[in-house]
Amino acid sequence: MVAFPVVDSHIHLIDPSRLAYRWLQNNSVLRRRHALLEYGQAQAGRAVAAIVAVEADADDADKEILYLLEQAENDSRIGAIVAHLPLEQGERLEETMASRATTGRVKGLRRLLQDEPAPGFCLQPGFIEGVRLAGRFDLTVDLCIRQHQLQDLIKLVDACPKTRFVLDHIAKPAIRDGALEPWRREFRDLAARPNIVCKLSGVATEADPIHWTPEQLRPYIDHAWESFGASRLLFGSDWPVCLMAVDWIAWVEILEAALAAFSDNEKRAFWGRNAIAAYKMDATLLETDEGDSLKTTMPG
Template identity: 40%
Template sequence: MPDFAIVDTHVHLWDPAEIPMDWCAGAPALSRPFGLAELDEARGAVQLEQVVFVECDVVPGRSLDEARRIATMAEADPRLAGIVAHAALEDGAKVAPHLEALAGLGLVKGVRRLLQNEADDAFCLRPDFQAGLALLPNYGFHFELCIFHRQFPAVLELVARHPEVRFVLDHIGKPGIKAGIVEPWWTFIKALAAFPNVICKLSGVATEADHAGWREAEIRPYMDRALDVFGSERVMFGGDWPVSILALPYADWVEVVDRATAHLSREERQRIFRDNAKHWYRLPG
């Protein structure tokens, strides 16, 4: 367990009764409210200095309500220091009023438009999506890439076309751990790391394995690869809580990452668990 306070760059907070999420109906363990009080209970001895909220794929038309709800929660708990909100970038220039509304909330640091479930692996290369993406620097926003490993070719092209945009890779690009797939993810993640405007979250790894039967030795090669190609300067800790509880408790995931980084210096570990998040998300303190 880290002996210093950490910043979690990937926390979900929701109440399905208040703002519905269609996908949650298929996951009974997640179909209940999860707030900061539940996170405090789950973290145990983990010292949480700050957290970044990441949008929860709520039903269409409610994403701005979601961001406003989180901004209100942050007024009562300053640990909630940043928001990654949904934005329908495929709307092209028409997404601008939505981005302006997000910017007005003050805490929004970036946007995410889930790509992982798109049938078209090249969805992100559609002209309207790229037009919406190109607007993000106008608001100081980055874009969070939530993809499955099969979508890497299109994402590599997207990042190459938009050097003006900062990108955050969620969940190390969701490699096919459960199926034992190593390549081409192994090659693709190194190619993505070659772009200096991309940083990688060490999050959501165990949930890509067999939830009930995964072993640490099974997921470590993927974690080690992300650490190797991005380096300690461009990797951030993410809890992916509460989705992560499908595979393991929150504090256990912190300990897994702690062991995976134990060979690094204290300064490097503090970058991964704290300092990189503060820099990339422009967090106070």
């Protein structure tokens, strides 16, 4: 069991009775309610101090943000919401972005990129404008990509030095194929940029969902740790999407084993502090967190 307060930096709240999700139509695992009650059951009694609720690609993004804000009102553990916005609309998003920022709960934005054509989608002028605008509103930009988009992502991060970025799912490497390159090299290059942190999440689902082993995941976990370090890596479960390959408890246990040799201070940062810092959440969510400080190297 994790000995430190846990912040889950990446969960999705899905409720087909409230919202429509076209992408779930043929998904027998996910096309049912996965809300806070079910999330609590998935932890089997393990406490989570805070949660980052990430948009789940609902058909109506405006309805989804209202749903997420409603959930946050009813559960104080939701310390941050990452909302969908079509960032390619650039400066036209100013009014909407201002509205999101003033809720106090929306701390970040995400525009799914993983299925967009590469190269170039995230480098179009409008997209860069939208990302820079997010920085002006002090909102993070979550980046969900596949490994072949890493070179574009490096250019985007370089073009927006005043925006804080969060990389989801270690850029979805081709674990099923056992390929480490070019992901390993490009991932390290991205990590050299100071204005980005990374979620250690969504890893098992990039392997064979039935026949994967913890040993197959370990080189990718280790490289993420080596590249971003203890101060810029965040725990994330990617629940309930993780259920396509692994349950919440098993993923936590895999990470506990991978981090066994690290110091308590490093573990404390990974399991909770880094997410609090990255999303500028209320630090009192970790009020039971004691011990030496580990500075999170994320620009203010």
